[in-house]
Amino acid sequence: MFYRENGQFKTSYRADQQILPIRQDRLLMAGLLVVAYLVVPWVASDYLLRAIILPFLILSLAAIGLNLLVGYCGQISLGHAAFMAVGAYAAYNLAVRVPGMNFLLVLLLAGVCAALVGALFGIPSLRIKGLYLAVATLAAQFFIDWMFARVKWFTNYASSGSVSTATVELFGWKIETPAEKYLFLLSVVSVLALAAKNLVRSHIGRSWMATRDMDVAAEVIGIRPVYAKLTAFAVSAFYVGVAGALWGFMHLGAWEPAAFGINVSLNLLFMIIIGGMGSILGSFFGAFFITVLPILLAQVPAMLGFNLSVETGSHLELMIFGALIVFFLIVEPHGLARLWAIGKEKLRLWPFPH
Amino acid sequence: MNPGASLQAVHQAHIGAPILQLEGISLAFGGVQALQDISFDVREHEIRAIIGPNGAGKSSMLNVINGIYKPQQGRITFRGQTFSHMEPWQVARMGIARTFQNLALFKGMSVLDNIMTGRNLRMKSNLLQQALRLGAAEREEIAHRERAEEIIDFLEIQAWRKTPVGRLPYGLQKRVDLGRALAMEPAVLLLDEPMAGMNVEEKQDMCRFVLDVNNEFGTTIVLIEHDMGVVMDISDRVVVLDYGRKIGDGAPDEVRGNEDVIRAYLGVAH
């Protein structure tokens, strides 16, 4: 069976507007989900889950969040880790102060807190763009870092400033082992990724992209810039906030304010640049890449018999990131997602070259 | 009576009372007086042309109507509502749409999405409904998709529906720009040089579209155009601007005979 949409005629707009209009893509996605739910939890080792798969899933969610703002709405943020922090600390406080609250509700409210803070720090975007906006969001990062380090209420007066979480329980299910965490995260991320895809193909998504591509024209056809930009900041921060809460509860377990510093913000930006601006799929690629590269760098040379010091490894990592970012910014601003699309296009034509 | 003339008579009979009135509009950029005390009106269902040499202030005039520029003086009355300035998105929601002299399409989006964006101001489903793609959001999307497809058919751009607009040739991009404005179903459509840079055939197509929009949908049209042949052919009344001043206003034949207009255009071949 060739990879092709030939013969798959769309007889309704509903069918034409599906997320995956080509049947083979739908099969691939279904297969992927089956493997993810039924195979991975059995075959993946705890190490693999903990070191790669769990952080990959959570960072994918954060990357989707940032991508909604940067890739779809064309605004910039250097402060997204701060919104992760807001989500993480909001979840922590809810869990501590309202014992027994359903964890899904905790996540939702943590996301809403982050969304409100995100919308607040999005207000400068109504007046300024580009570099100036970048600096304004950087201020958000520093302010929020400072707030969680200094205002003891947020950390429940923990003497060290570090907070730790209890095991998450959901409808009597203790989410403890890496495999359990994996299944929980997989579900949350799948649902939210689908919702993000729905948003970007709805009119709200079009208003974001219109604002990104030509803001004057967007306004002239009736899109309120205030609404488009602030919803982008809010929805973006919601995703990142939920990711922050998951990062705290499912990945770190215990953390200090420094866990959500500026370097995390930059990492998120790297993910969407490498993965693909304005692509939900690309957010996954980018998160995967950024999670896996350091581990590969740590292990592959050793396997090949080289002895790289830890330091050399991390230098190498930075150099590779740097080179890749320059490459993607100059050569392929739509990142790995675009390379994927080109590959599929080639496959669609294969084996006939035209 | 030939059919063309009778059509023309029907069209004339449809022209109604002023729908858009501009009074004493003045606009300056630093030292440059782009518009100086300009007044004119546009009647319902008519095709109103604005002409004038380069830099006369034609585009600035549209930008004032649109709310992109804020005039220092003057008032605008649209469908009985008077204001001196409104934000562009408010103007759009009142029923005024616009195409641009220098294409202003959404480059990263397909033809269909560009046109669908013109429907945005009529779409009501909220964020949550869209995120979950609940029945109401899906139905709304499909209903508006049908309207967008009608416009795509009307402009004969079916073959490029899913093409990113950046990849289209210039003439087609101009059509998409028109399509996006039409998708808003405006009462008044402002066209800034819709035929500039086109070959004869493309110009004829565009002329036909403009006339059809005016006839079939009853849309009032304000048209900036340099091609005098086109202006004389399709417009009901013409405003002539020169260096930010109005130097002529009337039926095409009257304007053609106006001495100031002839002087302004002498040496300026168009």
Ligand SMILES: Nc1ncnc2c1ncn2[C@@H]1O[C@H](COP(=O)(O)OP(=O)(O)OP(=O)(O)O)[C@@H](O)[C@H]1O
């Ligand atoms: N944003 C702006 N800032 C400064 N000056 C401007 C601006 N927009 C227009 N102008 C000036 O206002 C005057 C009128 O410009 P406008 O674009 O309205 O002319 P036009 O009649 O549309 O000309 P053309 O036929 O070349 O399109 C020009 O002198 C122009 O330089």
Ligand SMILES: [Mg+2]
């Ligand atoms: Mg102009």
